[in-house]
Amino acid sequence: MMLEKITIEFIFQFMLVFARLGTAFSKLPAIGSPYIFMRGKLAFALTVSFVMMPILQPYLPRYSENFANNIGYLAIEILIGLIISVAANIYFQSLHFVGQIVSMQSGLGAAAFFDPMQKSQVAIFSNFMLLVAIVFIFATDTHFIFIQAVAESYAKFPPGELVNSGDLSEFIAFVINDSFILSFKISSPFLVVGLAIMTGSGMLARLMPNLQVFFVITPAQILVMFGTMYIVIEAVVTKLTATIANSLNVMGF
Known part of the structure; x- marks a missing residue:
């Protein structure tokens, strides 16, 4: 009978650990990426749950005969894991917004494609920056x-x-x-470089009215944006990962 209680308590406590970790890992940047197959995650x-169980x-609370309390523990663990992962993922998904801006500034705003992983139309720069950030996080x-x-x-x-609902609202x-x-x-x-290119093209259009500025500037605009991306991409992903880590520290993790 004692062995049975120990076994049930171990399974219950492991379920609590896995509920928080599994929920967090399903949405965390890179770890919860749709590019990683579900069975691997x-x-x-x-x-990780087995490794962290002794620590x-x-x-962890002890197993209770009250079924409602046990379900309540699991629900709270899932909620906490969701809060941690969603907070980090909100920062990570800001790269979508940045990618859209870069695409528009480079003249490739219409060059979007359907990404089956994300099940939506994605700009080229958005997908590129997300993949670079995922590789950087693991590297x-x-x-x-x-x-x-x-x-x-x-x-x-x-x-x-x-x-605490007040702390949660403030954190969100x-x-x-x-x-x-x-x-x-x-x-x-990218906004500064795009503004400089647009200003230069406007001045060129005034100086040479017969010149087809759009066809002349567009290839150079794309090339300049790729060059800017090459220069700042490391600083971008470094700033992103540092901000995610700081946000978790703000919450007290």
Whole structure:
């Protein structure tokens, strides 16, 4: 009988750990990317849950005979995992906005294609920047920061305790506001270069009215934007990953 209770308690506690980790990993940048197949993400979440189970044991509640309490614990764990992952993903998805701006500034705004992974029309620069950011996160081991943030969330939000709605509202407002600021900062080099190109083309059109400025400037505009992308892409993804890590620190993870 004692062995049966221990087994049930272990399974219950493992389900709590997996509920938070699995939910977080399904939406975190890079780790929860649609380019990673679902079984791989599931296997990764199960493996990390087994590894972190002994470390998180002091935070986990004991198994209760009350079925409603157990379901409530699982629901809270799923909610906390969703909060962590969605906050980080809001910043990551700002690259879509930046990619749209770069596409319009380069004259490739109409060069969109259907991405079956994201199930929507995606600009060329948006998809490129997302792929570069995913590779950068894994290459620089930034995904370990995300895993550490989920692990440290147990000290901030122990299992079974309700999330403070006031703190949650304040955090969501901060993330949305900061994501807009981040998008503007990342896209500012492209906006400045695009403004300079448009100003130059306007002056050229005034000086040479018979010149077909659009056909002359467009290839140079595309080339300049690719050059600007080559120069600033490292700073863009570095700023993005640093902002995501700082946002998790603001929440106390």
